[in-house]
Amino acid sequence: MYTRPPQLKRPVFDAQHGVVPSSMQPGVRVTCGTALEGWRRIPDVRQLSRAAKGLRAYMDLDRAEPGALWHSTRPFLTDMLPTAGQATRQDRIWFHFGHSHQGVTLGPATACRLADMMGAGQARPQVP
Structure with a gap:
């Protein structure tokens, strides 16, 4: 996080530096x-440091905010595919997890598929 007041109208993907600055x-x-x-390793900030240097060529970032960097874990399954479906031994349990980094995009799509598998597909609203 940089202390510069917001200056972007929307997030921008900077492909050259592999980062997204957002106001x-x-x-x-x-x-x-x-x-x-x-697990529990100190974050490697080399990519962010290189990116900040590159972004400064066309954007005033001011100074980095003091404090810890934000980071988190994203659990995923070994095949990188989500688990969505009925449990094999419990007919009233359904699974919908393991989207890893794709949860925002895959979650709604697999939820619709799961609703279809549960027989509730007709009850959900149709998206044009």
Whole structure:
């Protein structure tokens, strides 16, 4: 997070540096791709550092906000596919998890598919 007041109208993907700067209160947040690291490791900030240097060529970031970097884990299954369907031993339990980094985009799609599998497909609204 950089202390510069918001200056972007929308998030921008900077493909050259592999980051997305977004205006937020109270400044500009710069996010990057996935880092596959061990549990509880100190975040590797090299990509963000290189990106900030590159972004400064065309954007005033001001200074980085002090404090810890935001990071989290995204659990995923070994085949990188979500689990969606009825449990094999419990007919009243249905699964819908394991979307890893694709949850925002895949979650609604697999939820619709799950509703169809449960027989509720006709009850859900149709999206044009």
